[in-house]
Amino acid sequence: MTKKPNILYIMADQHRADYLACAGHPTLKTPNLDRLAAQGVRFSQAYVQAPVCGGSRMCSYTGRYAFSHGAYYNNYPLRIDEKTIGDYLRPEGYRVALVGKTHMRPDMETCERLGLDPESADGVLMRQCGFEPVERDDGLHPDQLVDPNLAYNRYLKEQGYEGDNPWHEYANAAEGENGELLSGWFLRNARRPARVKEEHSETAYMTDRAMDFIRETPDRPWCLHLSYIKPHWPYMAPAPYHSMYGPEDILEANRTHDEKADCNPVLAAFMQHEESLNFSKEEVRKTVIPTYMGLISQLDHHLGRMRRFLEEIGQAENTIILYTSDHGDYLGDHWLGEKDLFHDEIMQVPMIVYDPRPQANETRGRTIDDFVEAIDLAPSFLDWSGGEAQPHRLEGRSIAPLLQDRKPDDWRSAVFADSCFALRDARKDLGLEPDGARAFMVRTSHWKYMRFENQPPVLYDLQNDPKELKDLGGSNAHAGVRAEMDGLLFDWMRKRKLRTTVSDAELERRTGGAKSRGIYFGVW
Template sequence: MNILFIMYDQLRHDYLSCAGHPHLQTPNMDRLAARGLRFTNAYVQSPVCGASRMSFYTGRYMSSHGATWNNVPLKVGEQTLGDHLRRCGMRSWLIGKTHMKADADGMDRLGIAHDGVIGTRLGEAGFDTWVRDDGLWAEGPAGPYDGRRSPYNAYLAARGYGGTNPWHDHANSSVDADGNTASGFLMRHAGKPAHVHEPDSETAWLTDRAIDFLDSDAANSRWLAHLSYIKPHWPYIVPAPYHALYNADHVPPVMRDTAERQDPHPVFGAFMDGDISRSFHDPKVRDTIIPAYMGLIKQCDDHLGRLLDHLEATGRDRDTMIVLTSDHGDYLGDHWMGEKDLFHAPSVKVPLIIVDPRPNADATRGRTCDALVEAIDLAPTFVEVAGGTPPDHILEGRSLRPWLYGETPDKWRTAAISEYDYGATEVADQLGQAPRDCRLFMVATKEWKLMAAAGFERVMLFDLVTDPDELHDLGTDPAHADKVQEMMDLLNRWSRRMSQRTTISEDAMRARRGGADRVGILIGVWDEAGVPQDTLDIYSGPARPLPDA
């Protein structure tokens, strides 16, 4: 089997028609759901791009791998999908975004050349790069957000698009009535068409690169291809005709309640009062942004259809597992929030569809699974697909293969975990916190969700059965003190996991039990009783003579 690992950026779990969106039609995502298994309780390990992606790529929780925010380096010693799959004879290719920041200091300390094979892989989250483009080529008075070269910008320039940054001036901006650039970073322009021909837009361009890979010699040996799209992440602007497909009448009702604004948890309150969230408090912002967001998703779906058609036309659909997911969601004004900084469902839950073409998975085609699934479960799943045994002293997730085959694994998790480090945000300044103290945790069962913040005794608690939209915080209700303690116990149990012993396996540790005497180490032994004879033979017998004084 090969693996096509498709990730969209900032795609909400409920913005697919197969997930029940009332207006947005995603027939090609639905096409995958009809061919595979759709997981309805899939959580990311952190609701921010960089930290979430590093958990997908390492199969480890955020606090285990340490890349806690965008552009926080993933330390040299962390193993990724590329490392695990190469041992199984499978190469891992990147087509698109990783938000990976290389541990340059670590490579220098170890004398690893940045431009060598090892250094290049360390800088690309373990992938071999077909094409990398992280898709945020912003620039300001202090310089560019991302100082690397943009292959997409180079493509646009070669196509005749002018300016020094056609990513912004064309693909992520429009033109106003006076012929001036209408930047997509200003959300009021979201309803305008992007100033780019649709076949040259980011989603179309990246799909072309994926098809190039599938038609190349590189695809003739076993592979995982990580097709990592840049959209529907902001800037919320989309080329024609997608800019005009939806309007304010298609915007779902906002999920928020005035009760959320009354004596909120201090961290939640600070995020709700931030500049981004305050923008989304205005109904006209949602009515402008969400139709563009839906247009971006519709464009993604159409190009997914183009890719699926190519797989079927070439027969690759029969030997390729397809996985579709997202790195996190988008509040879009729900819970008085913008962006994705906390753990409500619009932010922390993601779509997850897996299509395994092998007959073993026939029993679950077209079905849904409500098991608590985490992003880190994909890494061990991929290792098994590649024919290996997941190293469970390194990978903290569990393979999803039993679910695909209609089986229920033994002792599946009863709670999902997510973490967030807000030390680089303005909320930390507002609350007067040092970066090391800005840690948030979520623990969620199927019935309850708890959010806790380091340094705050108060927690947030939601009854997901009676309050599935998570509008009423029960964390300070004395009647729910026992439930708070129960959820905190789950979080504390998770915090005591084995996460740092990654250099030796469980089996190797078992093999060491009771083996000290076999290498001559006798501790606390009074006499010969109970000592194996072959050990005694080495440590007994006639005494050796002393040398002459």
């Protein structure tokens, strides 16, 4: 590979790290992801920096912690001055595009204040998180929010699916015994097949659109963010994937009754959310999780299609493939549903990287256990593109040395995350003001520490309690550990990259140069 590599950046939505055959799941079938890991590298300790879609993705796209960019949660606008992957790669000659989801809300208030036309070329990039939107689709289209111009709905209508919103009525709905519509928004319908044919489903369609983009970009390096909507809810899979797994194939829930009996107030409040109460029921888990697994196997199938396509058009040997997720899914573990908190079921994600270049040969087939963070992706892409590093702004680190068996001596020994749950009912139930719903996490190889404003902390001893079942946040014997974890968080906060407009190299150039510019201060 002598020219700049293409980068296929694949993200699934809500795919847990332990739901891969190559990660040890005993019944789930993921042959194409397993093959990708066998030919590349699987990172077993990959962590996201926020426990929800929007916040996590903004960290991945900017290479910065939520603490720095401020877009902690879904629909928190990303500031217009934040650079994203496209801003780093376009100057290197790349076409940087999106097919699928970003969950990004643009900073329209600042856009209007500055007089930036949102329909201009720069305005479109600002609205689409720095990506050229080949097809933006966040996969949330209930009848009251449906976009009449949604491309996927137009496509479904062209295939003969009738109605105003075939996304809901076919792709995310089933049919009852008497022909009635059964919405995928209701968990009880998850075991039924979606009304859409598999080849017309969201996962198949987005794969096709990604292939269209690649065909249209034959003579220029590209970075394509293929961002799948599934296995995120609505948990609705087309045949045959709806019935590929049964209740006998699911993992036992990771929870104990002691967790509920002696529970941190924040966790207890989230346990009272409707999704948590429902996923605490075995009937719900046995209905939903087999479909969740089927959606992952369907996605795996289409990744196999994509790889065969790259081989057929001669781009396989010039394309780095990275597969990951934005967060996991509780699925009833810890008596919780959805996400929002910091257990490994949410924060740990799959990350598989296949670099076809010879310099990555040393690590092929390895599982690397060093900590990596989602904010490492943007600096890695910049590194692969041949661009100059920007350490004054990017808070992640390139993983390229790990792929080449050249781990730096100062590689991280902890991972960090922060979030805001001001929009959740738990905040009101706890009597907190919006500014009081801040949450932080630090995880080392030994400890997991969650710190909440105005609420007790959570502490897990991962060496003796790897499943995070016994909270030591109130243990007198572990006060010293909690103080140490607070120290790690304070040290992390002090090191955020907030001087983003002046590079380190510029400061080095200007240091001590006042006299040369005719500025004399304190001279006798």
